[in-house]
Amino acid sequence: METIIQGKAYVLGKNIDTDQIIPAEHLVYSLSDPEEVKMYGKYALSGVPVEQGGLPEGGIPFVQEGSFASPYSIIIAGPNFGCGSSREHAPFSLQVAGAKAIIAESYARIFYRNCVDGGFVIPYETAQQLNKSVVTGDELSIDIQANTLTNLTQNVTYQLKPLGDVANIVQAGGIFEYARKNDLMATSQA
Amino acid sequence: MAQTITQKIFAKAANRKFVDAGQSVWLNVDVLLTHDVCGPPTFDIFKHEFGPDAKVWNPEKVVVLPDHYIFTSNEHAHRNIDLLRQFAAEQHLPNYYDVGTDRYRGVCHVALAEEGFNLPGTVLFGTDSHTCTSGAFGMFGSGIGNTDAAFILGTGKLWEKVPESMKFTFEGQMPEYLTAKDLILQILGDIGTDGATYRAMEFDGEAVYSLSMDERMTLCNMAIEAGGMNGIIGVDAVTEAFVKARSSKPYEVFASDPDATYHSMYRYRVDQMEPVVAQPHSPDNRATVRSVAGTPITKSYIGSCTGGKLTDFMLAAKILKGKKVAVTTNIVPATVLVASQLSTETYEGQTLRSIFEEAGCSIALPSCAACLGGPADTVGRSVDKDVVVSTTNRNFPGRMGSKHAGVYLASPLTAAASAVTGKLTDPRDFL
Numbered sequence: 215m216e217t218i219i220q221g222k223a224y225v226l227g228k229n230i231d232t233d234q235i236i237p238a239e240h241l242v243y244s245l246s247d248p249e250e251v252k253m254y255g256k257y258a259l260s261g262v263p264v265e266q267g268g269l270p271e272g273g274i275p276f277v278q279e280g281s282f283a284s285p286y287s288i289i290i291a292g293p294n295f296g297c298g299s300s301r302e303h304a305p306f307s308l309q310v311a312g313a314k315a316i317i318a319e320s321y322a323r324i325f326y327r328n329c330v331d332g333g334f335v336i337p338y339e340t341a342q343q344l345n346k347s348v349v350t351g352d353e354l355s356i357d358i359q360a361n362t363l364t365n366l367t368q369n370v371t372y373q374l375k376p377l378g379d380v381a382n383i384v385q386a387g388g389i390f391e392y393a394r395k396n397d398l399m400a401t402s403q404a
Numbered sequence: 405m406a407q408t409i410t411q412k413i414f415a416k417a418a419n420r421k422f423v424d425a426g427q428s429v430w431l432n433v434d435v436l437l438t439h440d441v442c443g444p445p446t447f448d449i450f451k452h453e454f455g456p457d458a459k460v461w462n463p464e465k466v467v468v469l470p471d472h473y474i475f476t477s478n479e480h481a482h483r484n485i486d487l488l489r490q491f492a493a494e495q496h497l498p499n500y501y502d503v504g505t506d507r508y509r510g511v512c513h514v515a516l517a518e519e520g521f522n523l524p525g526t527v528l529f530g531t532d533s534h535t536c537t538s539g540a541f542g543m544f545g546s547g548i549g550n551t552d553a554a555f556i557l558g559t560g561k562l563w564e565k566v567p568e569s570m571k572f573t574f575e576g577q578m579p580e581y582l583t584a585k586d587l588i589l590q591i592l593g594d595i596g597t598d599g600a601t602y603r604a605m606e607f608d609g610e611a612v613y614s615l616s617m618d619e620r621m622t623l624c625n626m627a628i629e630a631g632g633m634n635g636i637i638g639v640d641a642v643t644e645a646f647v648k649a650r651s652s653k654p655y656e657v658f659a660s661d662p663d664a665t666y667h668s669m670y671r672y673r674v675d676q677m678e679p680v681v682a683q684p685h686s687p688d689n690r691a692t693v694r695s696v697a698g699t700p701i702t703k704s705y706i707g708s709c710t711g712g713k714l715t716d717f718m719l720a721a722k723i724l725k726g727k728k729v730a731v732t733t734n735i736v737p738a739t740v741l742v743a744s745q746l747s748t749e750t751y752e753g754q755t756l757r758s759i760f761e762e763a764g765c766s767i768a769l770p771s772c773a774a775c776l777g778g779p780a781d782t783v784g785r786s787v788d789k790d791v792v793v794s795t796t797n798r799n800f801p802g803r804m805g806s807k808h809a810g811v812y813l814a815s816p817l818t819a820a821a822s823a824v825t826g827k828l829t830d831p832r833d834f835l
Contacts, residue, residue, distance in 0.1 A: 229597055229686060231800040238441075238776040239805075242473065242480035245445040245550075246452075261802045294598035297631060298798060299776070300533040301442065302549035322631050323602050324533055328549035379428060389555055390453045398430075399559060 219314045219336075219356040221287030223348050223365075224276055225269040226262065228292030232325065234261035235296065235304040245303065251310055254303060255282040258311035268350040277311055284311040288356065290348045291318040295337075296325025305334035315356055317344060317363060317374065330380045333388030338363075339375040406661035408569040410604040410636055413544045413658055417527045425568040425665070433465070435521055436556045437530030439512050440470040440503075442549075444487040446531055449554035460495050461560035467499040467521055468492055469512035474503055474771040478779040510739035510770035513537035513709040517621065518741050520651030524639045525658050529556060534709050534797065536627045540620035541647065542639035542657060547628060567633045568667040569604040569660075570595075574611035576675040581832045583719060584619035585711065585795065585815035587611075588626040589680045590672065593690025601631030603667055606660065611674040612637060617646045618715035625710050626797050629687040679818050679830055681793070684810035685801045693818050693830040703792040704729065704823035705784050705804070706816055707736025707768070708775040711795020714745050716816040717760075721751040723820035723834045724763040730826030733765040734784035736773045743770050765823075777805040786811070793822045 240257045244250040259267065259276035268274025277284045289308065295318035296304060305328050308316070315336040316329070329337040338356070340363070348354070352367040356374070364371045377384055386392035393399045405422050407415065415422050418429040438446055451458065460466055468488055473481035485503050492500035499521075501509045509515035513534050516522055524542035528535060531553045538545035548562070556562050572591055592599075605627040612620065620637050627635030637643075639657045647655065681696060683689040706712065706720050717737070737743040746757040746767070760767055766783075774784035775796040785805035786792055792804060792811045799811035814822070817831035824834070 229800075231798070231803075233776070233798070233800050233803050237802055239779055241441050242478055242484065242779065244480075246448050261807065263801050263807060294601070294631065297597055298533065298800060300531055300535075300547035300549055302445065302531075302551060320598060320601065322598070323633055324547050324549060327552060331555070332549060332551040389551060393555070 217358050219288065219358065221314065221354060222285055223350060223352045223354050224284070224286035224289050225345050225348055225350045226289065226291040227266055227269065227345065229294045229297055230262065230291055231298035232296060232301050232304040233298055235259055236301065236307040237261040241301060241303050245306060252282045254307035255310040258284065258307040269345060270349060274350055284313065287312055287314045288354045289313055289316040290345050291316065292343065292345050293319040295321050297322040300324045302328045302332055305329045305332060309334040319343065330383050331389035333391070336384055340372065341375065342372055344372065406663040406665065408604065408606060408660045408664045409542065409638060409658045410544060410567060410569055410606070410634060413525055413527065414566050416525065416656065423566045425566050428563055428565045430561050430563050431527050433529055433556050433560055433562060434526035435465050435467055435528045436553060437467045437469065437512055437516060437528060437532065437535060438553060439472055439532060440481070440484045440488055441472045442531035442553065443468055444484050446550040446553040446557065447487065447491045449550055450557045453554060454558040458558060460557045463495055463497050464499070466497050466557065467516065468497060469501050469509055469515050470503050471511045472772045473778055475769050475783065476779040476781050481779055508740060511709045511712065511772055513621070513625065514713055514738040514742070517617065518650065518739060520647070523647060523651060523653055523655040524643065525656035529553065529562060533628045534625055536632060536635045537621050537625040537709055539624040539627065539634050539636040540617060541643055542637065544634055544636070546634045565602065567602055567604040569606050570600055571606045571608060571666045571669045573609040573669070573671045574607070574674050575609050575671065576611055576673045578611050578614055578674050581679055581817060581835050582674060582677055583815040583817060584615055584622040586677060586679050588623050589682050589690055589813060590677060591670070592626065592629055592682065592688045593680065594670065595630055596688045597629060597686060598631045600627065602633055605630065605632040605635045607635065607637045613640050616715050617642060618713040621713065622710055626687070629797060679815060681818060681828065682799055682813040684799055684812065687798060687813060693828060696828050697830055699828040701731055701791045701793050701822055701827060703731055703786065703790055704733040704819050705736070705774065705792055705794040705796065706819050707734065707738065707773060708796040709738055710797040711816055712736050712738035712742065714742050714749065716795060717742070717746060717756050718749065718751065719816040720820040721756045721759045723817060723824065723831060724765070725751055725754065725759045727763055727824045729764045729823040731823060733823040734774070735760050735765045735767045736784060737770045739770050774804050777803060793819050793828060795819050
């Protein structure tokens with residue numbers, strides 16, 4: 215597993231729900247067919263109202279028209295990220311678009327579980343209102359071992375909340391990998 | 405040691421005497437629910453992780469109810485139904501309710517109750533966030549993603565953190581103009597869309613136990629709108645009569661101990677409450693209907709797991725009888741059973757169906773339909789700058805289709821009263 219995640223920031227507000235992350239009309243595509251999977255990248259975060267995407271300026275799309283991937287790999291958001299439906303297509307679409315991590319003040323439960331158990335993106339929590347200080351396009355670096363975020367553009371480092379119990383699942387790359395390593399699949403089938 | 409009803413169900417499913425809030429445990433799952441949007445990717449993950457010839461842990465316990473994208477010409481949506489059909493055949497799943505046959509039921513959370521899958525004391529997980537609806541039956545129900553569901557398919561187990569519980573007590577007699585939808589929208593306004601994240605929401609009090617099972621389901625249904633892991637109501641004679649009429653399976657009744665520990669407690673007097681709406685664009689953006697009365701609307705929508713049950717249509721019929729609607733009004737029964745009840749159940753001697761038809765409503769076939777927008781040809785889908793009053797559960801931007809539309813979440817009484825006037829209207833004006 216990587217120890218450093220580096221990339222550009224995409225900044226959002228609070229209560230980003232799963233309909234904004236991937237609108238329901240796009241949930242018809244296969245999550246395994248490589249050609250169709252691209253559509254999830256194309257439409258990632260396409261439900262965010264235009265003026266609320268890419269803060270503080272707004273009006274910046276996560277994925278450019280005609281593209282299937284995002285130039286931004288770290289999402290910064292306020293509280294309650296991923297509220298709404300249970301669709302695992304949501305963290306999946308962020309991963310397909312190229313996101314590696316999210317740093318939000320808090321998460322909705324199902325979205326958080328999906329990120330971790332599916333091994334799609336790492337959901338970090340922060341005590342600071344980072345979406346008020348980080349600017350979309352800032353170059354960020356996350357040190358996974360030290361649990362810190364450095365804004366290379368603004369030259370400032372923040373402490374992230376520890377991942378806690380789920381760190382082992384994140385490190386394994388998902389619940390299946392974790393369960394195999396820990397013999398949980400064998401015991402639970404017995 | 406004193407425990408809440410949710411803790412007791414967790415303890416039973418984890419084979420323990422008691423569990424502490426915050427502790428993570430492995431639960432034995434009684435039923436896994438899935439549908440056409442999340443079933444196919446769940447089955448894919450299952451095969452990938454357990455092998456192409458793997459068998460599900462218990463075919464009896466897997467319930468597959470296609471309901472989301474049913475009446476559409478979208479070919480990808482049709483393919484998803486084919487994938488469900490194929491998996492159900494391969495795995496010999498007795499509880500698959502195929503589209504286009506007389507086994508088709510409609511919206512999964514309502515169909516689960518109708519078909520007798522909701523049993524007190526049991527653990528249900530489903531690949532749909534509104535799986536919490538089933539908590540109305542004194543059981544644990546919660547939504548999960550595809551990966552977790554695939555894990556259950558193979559093992560029959562899932563890890564979950566024992567939630568802290570919040571208690572919401574409603575005292576007094578329900579006034580005629582108030583519904584379960586008003587109660588839950590009131591709570592959402594008080595605690596916000598993350599006010600119950602990772603927690604159980606327990607509903608209690610004489611007003612709650614005076615409600616029909618339909619209404620109790622509405623209350624539990626929107627626990628997820630506060631971020632709740634589950635909503636739950638204790639078991640009484642109403643619950644047991646409903647369950648026994650639909651299932652002969654054994655079940656165990658749990659109740660919260662009087663000295664159980666709660667994260668927080670809220671008390672309401674229903675006779676002091678008013679009809680409310682959630683204004684665009686969040687379910688916690690509460691206002692009394694009176695304070696926003698007169699706001700012009702372009703559509704009224706009565707349907708979904710939240711507001712498309714028989715009780716919801718009985719309430720709407722009370723207002724719509726002998727009236728004409730001023731705006732497009734979609735009546736979307738949740739299930740085939742509810743649709744048939746529109747033709748058999750009456751209000752003041754007239755069938756609900758005929759009341760709605762005479763009022764000028766359009767009645768759709770049972771499915772999730774426009775509650776979540778859906779493919780472009782979905783009935784009732786919002787367009788452009790529609791302003792919709794809806795009995796559904798979410799009003800985030802774009803939820804019912806158009807990103808530029810606004811949705812007011814409301815009770816069936818408020819949605820019907822507003823349909824008649826073409827503007828947001830307090831149902832007391834008609835009662």
